[in-house]
Amino acid sequence: MKYCKRCHYNELHPLNLIIDEEGVCSGCRVHEEKDELNWEEKSSQLNEILNQYRNISENNYDCIIPVSGARDSYFIVHIIKNVFKMNPLLVTYNKQFNTDAGVRNLANLRIKFGCDIMTLTVNPESVKKITRATMRRLGSIYWHCLAGQTVFPVQIAVKFKIPLIIWGAHQGIDQVGMFSHLDQVEMTRKYRKEHDLMGLEAEDLIDSFDEITYDDIKSFVYPDNESIARVGVRGIYLNNFIRWDTKAQHEEMLKLYDYETLEQTRTFDTYNDVDCYNYSDVHDYIKFIKHGYGKISDHVNREIRLKRLSREQGLELINKYSIKKPENLAKFTNWLGITENSFHYIIDQHRNPIYWRRNEKWEWEYINQFIEFDQNEVDAVRLNLVEKTCNFNITPVKKSSDHKSQYIIIGKGK
Amino acid sequence: MLKKRIIATLVIKNGIVVQSIGFKKYLPVGKPDIAVEFLNDWGIDEIAIIDIDATKKGLKPDYKLIEKVSKKCFVPLSVGGGIQTLDDVRALTQSGADKVIINNLCFKSPDKITEFALAFGNQCIIASVDLKREQNEIKIFDYTLNKTIDYNVIDYLKNLEHYGAGEILLNFVDRDGLYKGFDIDVINQLTNQVSIPIIVQGGAKNVNSFIDLFEKTSIEAAAAANFFHFSEHSVTFTKSILSNKLSSIRTETNFGYSDFKTDSNLRILKKDDDVLEKMLYVKIEPEII
Numbered sequence: 001m002k003y004c005k006r007c008h009y010n011e012l013h014p015l016n017l018i019i020d021e022e023g024v025c026s027g028c029r030v031h032e033e034k035d036e037l038n039w040e041e042k043s044s045q046l047n048e049i050l051n052q053y054r055n056i057s058e059n060n061y062d063c064i065i066p067v068s069g070a071r072d073s074y075f076i077v078h079i080i081k082n083v084f085k086m087n088p089l090l091v092t093y094n095k096q097f098n099t100d101a102g103v104r105n106l107a108n109l110r111i112k113f114g115c116d117i118m119t120l121t122v123n124p125e126s127v128k129k130i131t132r133a134t135m136r137r138l139g140s141i142y143w144h145c146l147a148g149q150t151v152f153p154v155q156i157a158v159k160f161k162i163p164l165i166i167w168g169a170h171q172g173i174d175q176v177g178m179f180s181h182l183d184q185v186e187m188t189r190k191y192r193k194e195h196d197l198m199g200l201e202a203e204d205l206i207d208s209f210d211e212i213t214y215d216d217i218k219s220f221v222y223p224d225n226e227s228i229a230r231v232g233v234r235g236i237y238l239n240n241f242i243r244w245d246t247k248a249q250h251e252e253m254l255k256l257y258d259y260e261t262l263e264q265t266r267t268f269d270t271y272n273d274v275d276c277y278n279y280s281d282v283h284d285y286i287k288f289i290k291h292g293y294g295k296i297s298d299h300v301n302r303e304i305r306l307k308r309l310s311r312e313q314g315l316e317l318i319n320k321y322s323i324k325k326p327e328n329l330a331k332f333t334n335w336l337g338i339t340e341n342s343f344h345y346i347i348d349q350h351r352n353p354i355y356w357r358r359n360e361k362w363e364w365e366y367i368n369q370f371i372e373f374d375q376n377e378v379d380a381v382r383l384n385l386v387e388k389t390c391n392f393n394i395t396p397v398k399k400s401s402d403h404k405s406q407y408i409i410i411g412k413g414k
Numbered sequence: 415m416l417k418k419r420i421i422a423t424l425v426i427k428n429g430i431v432v433q434s435i436g437f438k439k440y441l442p443v444g445k446p447d448i449a450v451e452f453l454n455d456w457g458i459d460e461i462a463i464i465d466i467d468a469t470k471k472g473l474k475p476d477y478k479l480i481e482k483v484s485k486k487c488f489v490p491l492s493v494g495g496g497i498q499t500l501d502d503v504r505a506l507t508q509s510g511a512d513k514v515i516i517n518n519l520c521f522k523s524p525d526k527i528t529e530f531a532l533a534f535g536n537q538c539i540i541a542s543v544d545l546k547r548e549q550n551e552i553k554i555f556d557y558t559l560n561k562t563i564d565y566n567v568i569d570y571l572k573n574l575e576h577y578g579a580g581e582i583l584l585n586f587v588d589r590d591g592l593y594k595g596f597d598i599d600v601i602n603q604l605t606n607q608v609s610i611p612i613i614v615q616g617g618a619k620n621v622n623s624f625i626d627l628f629e630k631t632s633i634e635a636a637a638a639a640n641f642f643h644f645s646e647h648s649v650t651f652t653k654s655i656l657s658n659k660l661s662s663i664r665t666e667t668n669f670g671y672s673d674f675k676t677d678s679n680l681r682i683l684k685k686d687d688d689v690l691e692k693m694l695y696v697k698i699e700p701e702i703i
Contacts, residue, residue: 060687179433183644193452194444199445234646
């Protein structure tokens with residue numbers, strides 16, 4: 001199996017990856033553009049686009065920003081509302097796996113930025129049915145979150161005739177270099193179906209075995225082509241216009257707006273995904289089982305490309321975090337109404353035989369496919385560090401309103 | 415009058431669709447079957463799937479992939495890469511390909527064109543030619559050897575027709591993935607040299623590239639690969655804007671973008687506020703086929 005000589009991705013990345021003749025992956029190559037492009041010019045391009053979408057009649061919002069209680073939400077709203085002076089409507093899909101910090105971050109977001117927000121909370125029984133079905137069929141507990149996050153903004157755009165949706169980073173660009181920043185890629189239903197939904201549209205989930213009917217999935221149905229074309233819905237990604245550095249951005253937000261961080265189970269990143277009990281925990285553990293690597297590799301590779309970690313420091317972190325067991329599994333199985341045994345039984349059906357085998361005690365054993373490169377080859381493509389350390393801050397925990405034993409479905413204003 | 419065809423090319427490497435930049439840099443886009451599904455949905459006229467690794471590595475065409483993809487494909491599907499024998503062509507057509515694209519085989523054994531054409535008809539054979547400028551002279555490029563070869567281009571094209579190719583696909587290597595627009599000069603020099611249809615590919619940046627091409631040349635069909643991946647309904651949008659200028663574009667989707675203005679980057683612009691406001695309570699019935 002081919003690995004990149006600069007980061008730690010291999011060619012089996014689920015978003016696909018091309019490794020070039022020098023042994024460097026497409027993700028690292030496209031990332032080099034971040035230090036080559038003229039970002040001022042890009043920013044004025046963004047300004048040009050935004051100007052065209054300002055509402056003159058004052059009867060409507062200028063654009064839609066999908067937000068959550070984490071993951072660059074503060075930064076996106078900060079840029080659009082406070083820097084470019086747009087009037088956005090915030091929309092959020094309630095993942096239901098909310099942490100206390102996430103609920104507080106979202107509440108604080110609407111207060112600090114003074115924005116209207118719309119929330120979609122799908123009825124929990126349907127969400128559970130869907131989660132059982134997608135666990136069985138895809139080995140994913142996160143389908144409903146990804147589907148909801150990517151469909152709700154589009155539904156609102158179509159319903160309220162607000163044609164512009166503003167997203168943060170395009171994962172395909174940032175992780176694997178699916179597109180160059182110059183391509184100015186926009187939101188497509190195609191990307192959503194292939195990568196966010198893992199090939200299964202909401203309609204494909206209707207199944208008598210899973211007891212899922214149209215009623216259960218209707219909140220996740222994508223608006224039809226004509227509705228989108230009439231309104232002219234467009235989704236743009238800010239990382240095509242702004243040099244994307246999620247760590248630096250979050251640190252700015254910590255200072256400016258009192259963003260709250262949280263220590264996470266399976267990664268050192270305390271900024272992203274602090275709103276969810278499962279993302280860096282149960283969901284990420286499943287990712288490790290299915291794809292042989294976890295979120296830690298994504299974060300390490302990101303920091304290697306941003307020249308804050310060396311390849312070797314990164315490897316240490318990967319070895320430390322990727323094997324960690326999830327801490328919130330009981331919470332999840334309780335919520336879903338299954339036993340931990342059945343959880344493991346189902347997830348094992350999706351265990352990737354390239355990375356896992358049973359040992360003589362019939363326990364699962366990780367097969368490390370990585371063969372160490374010749375040091376000179378690695379050095380040839382190495383980036384020089386620009387920051388000596390890669391520390392993520394931890395903010396003090398604000399007053400808790402958590403129930404601890406279960407998720408908080410809806411958070412209060414303040 | 416025959417309609418001008420807009421063709422999407424899917425460049426395949428290691429079984430996935432890639433963006434190809436100058437025949438040497440590749441970016442991973444995604445699964446071929448999903449790309450085909452959406453291109454159909456967006457109203458493409460034809461799809462060409464070209465495996466750029468097969469011939470180089472001496473592999474057979476990936477029949478399983480074509481079988482999977484063709485299930486989602488309701489427009490003519492051309493397949494290239496790795497085709498060596500009549501059996502390959504037969505297996506491909508049985509997997510769902512409507513036409514085959516051959517490139518390297520044309521200069522190694524042109525009589526194969528005749529053999530394939532006799533069995534499946536000329537319409538089934540697309541001869542693909544990679545062109546590259548060298549000291550301002552246009553030359554034929556052999557991608558397996560990564561160098562140009564000394565053939566007279568016009569004679570070569572005439573030969574392809576003579577041997578029985580039904581169409582010629584001209585691919586401009588210097589423009590591949592660089593968004594410089596089509597090479598109008600060269601295309602004009604070559605179009606009237608053969609009587610079979612010519613498809614051109616390489617350099618499409620946005621809908622303007624197509625307008626330019628169809629207004630300045632008499633070419634029948636244009637293909638693009640990369641830029642169809644960049645935005646929602648890219649094909650529908652391109653054809654809508656094109657059909658505002660030209661009558662010879664097929665627009666059969668139930669949705670379109672003819673009533674949109676575009677920005678400097680040829681992406682759609684917002685409709686006026688009052689137009690959007692009037693739409694607020696209009697119910698749009700989804701099309702059910």
